[in-house]
Amino acid sequence: MAEPVPGGISVLPVHGLPEFAPGDDLAAAIAGAAPWLADGDVVVVTSKAVSKVEGRLVDVPPGADREALRLQAVEDEAVRVVARRGPLAIVQTRQGWVVAAAGIDASNVTQDALVLLPEDADASARALRARLCELLGVDVAVVVSDTFGRTWREGLTDVAVGAAGIAALTDHRGAVDAWGNRLETTRVAVVDELASAADLVKGKLSGVPVAVVRGLPYTTTAGDDEGTRPLVRLPQDDLFPYGARDLVRSREPGAELVPRAGELAAVAEAFRVASAALPEFPVVLRHGGEGDGVVDVHLSDTPNLTTALNLGALLGAAIVQLHAEGWTTRWEPVGTPGGSSLVGRLWLGTPAS
Structure with a gap:
């Protein structure tokens, strides 16, 4: 007699979605391709799809220098340059993310366009969640994902740049482990883990921009949905606010700016x-x-x-x-x-x- 299969988490690709363009109804397309969505699912959508329907594109006219336009777009989207080496710039975006090239993408898009990060991916996630509830009557969480590099590690992984209906961080501080040790600093970026897991079935070349994670118990949000804002590390908590050899000097915190209550x-x-x-x-x-x-x-x-x-x-x-x-x-x-x-x-x- 076969042993019963243990329960777990499923990551399901959503096939059959079209190439998106400005003004398209992303939620309606997802609802049509995944009518099987259920309460408690987490819908993970690549930021590129969100940006396309929201018109977050830079047009590249015929004969224009696409790379020059991309570099200018990086400057326009950045509020702080952390490090620069040749054409590569690590910058902080208006959304608070520290990322290469301001997250601007020239892949999986036609040659006459560049894709910017969504203006407010948390708001995009909230709108998508509400629209899916309207169309299918389901209560799902939504994560908007993008591909980031990682400090001191080669390779890329997807992380969350927007979220709704799910707490970005699972806080274990104060809990006691099986050996009686009290956890002091452990907070798990669960929306980043969801984004990365979803990319296993979305991939970079498969043309699947949406995946669904099913079976994960998660903390839902109520009232003020903070989205991904808790993931943005505050300056006073950042041990490495600037680059090293490729440092681009920015303002330095004054010694007198010591945080105080009140x-x-x-x-x-x-x-x-x-x-x-x-x-x-x-x-x-x-x-x-x-x-x-x-x-x-x-x-x-x-x-x-x-x-x-x-x-x-x-x-x-x-x-x-x-x-x-x-x-x-x-x-x-x-x-x-x-x-x-x-x-x-x-x-x-x-x-x-």
């Missing part, structure tokens, strides 16, 4: 005072991840010239107010405008005594 209340009060002339301006402030001394600034309205100018005016007035109270500050524009994405991080140091 910064969120101080920033909120400064913005309240500064916003007297802009009472309806849609700014949201949150702690920057886990670190004291960093406040994330969000722009909850759709970005345009007016909101950009208003944010600049409001931020400047708030910083002046903070300086008047003795705080030291540093502003880092590291996010993507729109939705719940970051537009930047405001660092505060100890008030003058």
Whole structure:
């Protein structure tokens, strides 16, 4: 008698999807190709498909230098250059990712285009999740994946650049292992593991942009869906903020910028005072991840010239107010405008005594 097959996790490719173009209904295509989706599944979609339907493309006119356009696009998408060697640049994108060439891809796309990363892949994942629920009546999580290199290791792997309906990190800190050891630092990037597992059936050359992971128990999100923001390492936690031999010098944190508690209340009060002339301006402030001394600034309205100018005016007035109270500050524009994405991080140091 055969032994029963143990339970486990299945990774299923979604075949039959078309070549996507701007304006296509990605969710409808997935629903048509995978009507078997079920509650608890995780739908992993390559970022390239998302970018194509959202029009995140750079046109390459006939006769144009495609490589020159790609290098210019890298400069346009970067907020900080970490290292550069010849035409290769490691940069930080507006979304907060540190990645080669700003994640811009010239493969699996026609010769007259380049593909940028999605403007806000977390928002894309949320919209895709809601649309799949509308079409199929299923409650699934969605991960948007992209291919990244890895520090100190050869080879590529897929990681998550967007997520919805699933916590990005599984936190085991404080748990006790089988030998009685308390875990102090263990947090598992479960959405990255899902992205990598899904790529085993999607592949780079097979033309399969979507896969489904089934059977994985995961922590769902409720209320404020943070997406992949918890994966972005804060500057004060980064032991290697710059390159070595190929260092591109950027700003260096001032010695006086030592994080202290109470910064969120101080920033909120400064913005309240500064916003007297802009009472309806849609700014949201949150702690920057886990670190004291960093406040994330969000722009909850759709970005345009007016909101950009208003944010600049409001931020400047708030910083002046903070300086008047003795705080030291540093502003880092590291996010993507729109939705719940970051537009930047405001660092505060100890008030003058």
